[in-house]
Amino acid sequence: MNDHDVIIVGGGQAGLAAAHAARAQGLTPVILEAGAEPVGSWPRYYDSLTLFSPARYSGLPGLPFPGDPEHYPHRDEVVDYLRRYARCLGTEILTGHRVDAVTRTDGAFTVHATGETALTAPVVIAASGGFSRPYRPALSGLDTFTGSVLHSSEYRNPEPFAGQRVVVVGAGNSAVQIAAELAVHARVTLANRAPVKFAPQRPFGKDVHFWSAAVGFDHLPIGHLLKKPLPSPVNDPGFYKATISQGQPDQRRVFTTADGDTVTWPDGTRERVDTILLATGxxxxxxxxxxxxALAADGRPSQDRGLSTTHAGLGYVGLEWQRSFASATLRGVGRDAHYVLRKLTGNRVGTGKRRCRPIG
Incomplete structure (x- = not known):
């Protein structure tokens, strides 16, 4: 006999949305979260992080994001929101449960967490996040660079870098936001393989997410048609493009190699650098x-729109471009979670041990 109807690995936004979807079907889910509380990676992001989507478009199913619908929530607001969401889900959440392995026997999955009793279920949702493993590109000489090398996941605020020569590698929202913040305290270059593309955050006086929702782009299920995720332009509230054009930070193509504490730029010039910060996703x-x-050779899941192509009963929530442009976001994981749970369980009736109650 299975312990639960659904085991959800990960208690961040994707896992909480998956639990909501399971409860909506009358199923009994349990969330296994490695950390001390079900808030995902949000507390570990840099201090100044602010969402690029307004509160109106930043909520999970059943619970609108609080405050002015047009304000852009800060990192700590997101953490508080996820805590509240977890409390009113009415779902069993086991924190301190880091999952080591999942096995399958006779149609049932067994989920093994470090030092804990294994749990079984016919359905497992991997919701441990599409952003839980920092990506460090194989840049020439980076492994022997004698300065500091850190990933954006390790960055908190600019104070420790005051007066330094810093190279931020990346072209996304985080890379630009961090580089612009650092440039007030240090001499910073934003290095990338192609120039950063910007998009106005509020075209015609409305946030870009309003227009994305209005034309249906957020909902467009085209993720499975893409061989690789489409690059997204940086949302510019009106000053990022201007500060970069003024050289604070300046923008260059990524260095060709690093040697000791020196980097070599594509034009052949060499320069001493204190810190290389990888905002590379x-x-x-x-x-x-x-x-x-269940994984391909590169560690990515073998899946189609969140459904495992190797194991029946295994699903994913929170992957980038899983089904749509918004799949890995607060506003998008709920739609994907409900799609995946419906596909995996159909009209299957839960055990009835835990009933959904309205969130709000």
Missing amino acids: FRPGLSYLDGLG
Whole structure:
């Protein structure tokens, strides 16, 4: 006999949305969260992080994001919101449960967490985040660079870098936001393989997410048609493009190699650098599925729109471009979670041990 109807690995926004979807079907889910509370990676992001989507478009199913619908929530607001969401879900959440492995026997999954009793269920949702494993590109000489090398996941605020020569590698929202913040305290270059593309955050007086929702782009299920995720332009509230054009930070193509404490730029010039900060994104943290044979050679899940193509009953929530442009965001994980749970369970009736109650 299975312990639960659904086991959800990960208690961040994707896992909480998956639990909501399971409860909506009358199923009994349990969330296994490695950390001390079900708030995902949000507390570990840099201090000044602010969402590029207004509160109106930043909520999970059943609970609107609080405050002025047009304000852009800060990192700590998101953490508080996820805490509240977890409390009113009415779902069992086991914190301090880091999943090591998932096995399958006779149609049931067994989920093994470090030092804990294994749990079984016919359905497992991997919701440990599409952004839980920092990606560090193989840049020439980076492994022997004698200055500091850190990933954006390790960055908190600019004070420790005051007066330094810093190179921020990346072209996304975080890279630009961090580089612009650092440039007030240090001499900073934003290095990338192609120039950063900007998009106005509020075209015609409305946030870009308003227009995306209005034309249906957020909902467009085209993720499975893409061989690789489409690059997204940086949302510019009106000053990022201007500060970069003024050289604070300046923008260059990424260095060709690093040697000791020196980098060589594409034009052949060499320059001493104190810190290289990699704002180069993340990859899904799904190593616990490796022994199951559910992952491709590069560690990415073998899946189609969140449904495993290797194991019936295995699903994913929170992957970048899983089904749509918004799949890995607060506003998008709920739609994907409900799609995946419906596909995995159909009209299956839960055990009835835990009933959904309205959130709000």
